[in-house]
Every structure is written in C-alpha cells, then in structure tokens.
Amino acid sequence: MDESRTRLLDRLETGPARAETLASELDSSPTAIRGAIADLEAAGFEIERSGERFALRAIPTYGEAVAYGLDAPFTVDYHETIDSTNERGRTLAADGAADVVVLADRQTGGRGRRDRQWASPSGGVWLSVVLRPGLEPAEFPLLTLAAAISVARAAHESGVNAGIKWPNDVEVAGRKLAGILTESGATPGGERWVVVGVGVNANVDAAALPDDRPATSLAAERGTPIDRRVFTQRLLETFQAHRTEPTGVLPAWRTFATTLERRVRVRTPGGPIVGTAVDVTETGALVIRTDGGRETVTVGDCEHLRPVS
Numbered sequence: 001m002d003e004s005r006t007r008l009l010d011r012l013e014t015g016p017a018r019a020e021t022l023a024s025e026l027d028s029s030p031t032a033i034r035g036a037i038a039d040l041e042a043a044g045f046e047i048e049r050s051g052e053r054f055a056l057r058a059i060p061t062y063g064e065a066v067a068y069g070l071d072a073p074f075t076v077d078y079h080e081t082i083d084s085t086n087e088r089g090r091t092l093a094a095d096g097a098a099d100v101v102v103l104a105d106r107q108t109g110g111r112g113r114r115d116r117q118w119a120s121p122s123g124g125v126w127l128s129v130v131l132r133p134g135l136e137p138a139e140f141p142l143l144t145l146a147a148a149i150s151v152a153r154a155a156h157e158s159g160v161n162a163g164i165k166w167p168n169d170v171e172v173a174g175r176k177l178a179g180i181l182t183e184s185g186a187t188p189g190g191e192r193w194v195v196v197g198v199g200v201n202a203n204v205d206a207a208a209l210p211d212d213r214p215a216t217s218l219a220a221e222r223g224t225p226i227d228r229r230v231f232t233q234r235l236l237e238t239f240q241a242h243r244t245e246p247t248g249v250l251p252a253w254r255t256f257a258t259t260l261e262r263r264v265r266v267r268t269p270g271g272p273i274v275g276t277a278v279d280v281t282e283t284g285a286l287v288i289r290t291d292g293g294r295e296t297v298t299v300g301d302c303e304h305l306r307p308v309s
C-alpha cells in the first residue's frame, strides 16, 4: 500500500473527517483524498459517509490490508490469483524493486525447490519478499533460515507448535506446514537481488494438500482458522528483525530446529550422506557426523531417521 493511503487510514482511525480537513492535515487535495478513499474501498476497506464526513468502519481481513498496521518497511503487492509469487518477485527484482512483498490468496503454478510443484489452494499464505540484501551471496542461506524462524514463531503465536527441519521445512510432528524457496540473481546494472518465497498452509483444508508425504495446515492443527492478516504481519516483522540483524539468526534457528542431534539422511548433489546432525555453520550449512568424519552440507533434502538402537 502506498504511503499516502497508509497515512490516510492512520488518520481515519482517529475519527471521522471531511475531505477538506483530511486534505489540509495530510498536505493533499480534496480530490486526491476522494480518489484515495475510492482506492481503499476497492481494496476492501469499509468507509462510511455521514454527511460530508468519512469514517473507517472495517478493515479487510487479508490482501492489501496486510500493509495496514505492519511494523516493517514493506509494500504489499496483492493478487487474488497468480501463477507464482516468486515468478512475479523475480520480475520485480530484475526491474530494480526492493522491499516489496508479493502476496497471493491462491497460486496456479506454485513452485518448490528444483521445480517441484507446490500446492497453493485458496486460504494459504503464499508470499515472496523481494530484497536487495547487504549480505555476501554465501550468506544468502541465512535469509532462508530467517524465513523459517519467522513462520515457526508466528505459528507458535497462533498456538501451533511448529519446528524447523533443516534447511527449509517448517513442520508439526513430521507433517509439513510450510516451505521456503529462496532465489537470487542480478539486475542488468549488476546489483544482486534475493527473492525469499514462503508458502504456509494457513486456512487450507488438509484434504487439499498433496499426499505424497505428510502435510498439515494451521487451521487443521488448531481446529479453527487463523487471522491471516495478523499472522502475515507477525511473520514479516520477525523476518525484518532478522534480516537487519543477521547475527541473531542462528541462535533463533537453533531454538526451533528439530534436526540437531538427530540421525539424518541428506540427499546432496554428490550423493546421500547419513549420520548425526550436530550443528549449523555461520552461513547455515548443516554439519553431519558420519562414520568417516564430519561433512558440511550446503544444499540437499534432509530426512530424519529413527535413532539406531
């Protein structure tokens, strides 16, 4: 949402006012104010007219309203239906955008890692954060971990006990609740960008999720839907805190990690590695103790194994 509309909403929250009053208070014109009010109504805000005065009656439950009351410097680019928020995020990033959150209610071509499909029915939280990070490319995986922490924390605040399986799965008792897809590239001018895609099964019926591996949703775990606007805001606020202070990422990640001290099998491009996950490095790689010594893995699919008895 653009800043003038946010300021108008903030003002209307304090009480009703005439267009002329709003214009003089917000350094605008009555015509521009009426235009902004029409835009807000189109985005689902309910604004009542009593005589000459405008009053804010109701805030939409999702969509553009995520920017309203958000304590993080992101603009929100909302789509009811989109192919993939990461695709749109990549286009915006290549055009030079930054600090934009592409958000959708439903995706028709949601993607997982390595071009796997990501089921994205209506009711989920499907978003991509477009960033120009002040990090070295080797540190970009920290953004994936930061996104996973943000989902896990927001899930806890919604009453769902979620943990993180290295590197990018947020799970509840082995059932996948959310996944992260981080992609990077450069603008034609050579500036590096990162798109952090986050998919959370929020108010999604578990029957609408793929059955090739166990999956769950926040609504299924709680037995009642969540407020997606508040959930998304908390998620983005935690993410913002971590990306501005990356030294806090690993300690926070460890508090949610379910992979450390577990027997794991990680499928890597160089073949499978089996052992006990003992740590993560400063850049988010997994350290595995194997029969042959320690191995450090930067990418791969991790499976938790039963302990050897």
Ligand code: BT5
Pocket (backbone or CB within 6 Å): 083, 084, 085, 086, 087, 107, 109, 110, 111, 112, 113, 114, 116, 117, 118, 119, 120, 126, 127, 128, 168, 169, 176, 177, 178, 179, 180, 181, 197, 198, 199, 200, 201, 209, 210, 212, 213, 214, 215, 216
């Ligand atoms: C991921 O891939 O977990 C990353 C998912 C990222 C999705 C977000 S949504 C917003 C943004 N826009 C996009 O287009 N993508 C991002 P991966 O680790 O490869 O896991 C993919 C596997 O998870 C699939 O092969 C299925 O087995 C399973 N899966 C697919 N959809 C799922 C869902 N909704 N919930 C749980 N598991 C799912």
